[in-house]
Amino acid sequence: MEVVLLEDVKALGKKGQIVKVNDGYARNFILPKKLGIEATAKNLNDLKLQKANEARVAAEQLEAAKELGAKLSEAAITLSIRAGEGGRAFGSVSGKEISAAIKSQLGYDIDKKKLVLPEPLKTFGTHEVPVKLHKDVTAKLNVKVIES
The missing domain is CATH 3.10.430.100 (Ribosomal protein L9, C-terminal domain)
Incomplete structure (x- = not known):
C-alpha cells in the first residue's frame, strides 16, 4: 500500500513523502495514529494544492x-x-x-x-x-x- 506521510516517521520518511508500506503496518499503525493517509488520486491532488499554498504563503512572508x-x-x-x-x-x-x-x-x-x-x-x-x-x-x- 502506498501512503502519503503527514508527519515525519522514524525509519520510514519525512512529511509529504509517498512511501510503500505493508498493508497491516498502514492499517494498524500509520492510519489510526494519523501519521499518513492512503495515496489515492484525490489525496495526492489535495497534497499538491496544499504544497502550492504553503509555497505562496512562504513567498509572501519572505517579501x-x-x-x-x-x-x-x-x-x-x-x-x-x-x-x-x-x-x-x-x-x-x-x-x-x-x-x-x-x-x-x-x-x-x-x-x-x-x-x-x-x-x-x-x-x-x-x-x-x-x-x-x-x-x-x-x-x-x-x-x-x-x-x-
Missing part, C-alpha cells in the same frame, strides 16, 4: 520580511542609560529594551528573540544590531546609546 528589513536598515533608535564617574555606563541595554524602543520610536513590533545580541550593549555610541526577520533576511539596525 514582507525584506520590506521590513529595508525600513529597519534605514532607521535608527536612541536609548539612554545612566552614567557614573568617568563616563562609565551603569548597567547595559538588553534586547528587551531595544525591542521596546523599536515599538515606541518606529512603531514596528519586533520580538526580542529576533535581535542577534551576543551580549548586552555596555558602551555609549552607535552600535549595529543584526535583526533576524526571516531565515533568509537579516537587517542591520542602528542603536545609539547615550548618557541620560
Whole structure:
C-alpha cells in the first residue's frame, strides 16, 4: 500500500513523502495514529494544492520580511542609560529594551528573540544590531546609546 506521510516517521520518511508500506503496518499503525493517509488520486491532488499554498504563503512572508528589513536598515533608535564617574555606563541595554524602543520610536513590533545580541550593549555610541526577520533576511539596525 502506498501512503502519503503527514508527519515525519522514524525509519520510514519525512512529511509529504509517498512511501510503500505493508498493508497491516498502514492499517494498524500509520492510519489510526494519523501519521499518513492512503495515496489515492484525490489525496495526492489535495497534497499538491496544499504544497502550492504553503509555497505562496512562504513567498509572501519572505517579501514582507525584506520590506521590513529595508525600513529597519534605514532607521535608527536612541536609548539612554545612566552614567557614573568617568563616563562609565551603569548597567547595559538588553534586547528587551531595544525591542521596546523599536515599538515606541518606529512603531514596528519586533520580538526580542529576533535581535542577534551576543551580549548586552555596555558602551555609549552607535552600535549595529543584526535583526533576524526571516531565515533568509537579516537587517542591520542602528542603536545609539547615550548618557541620560
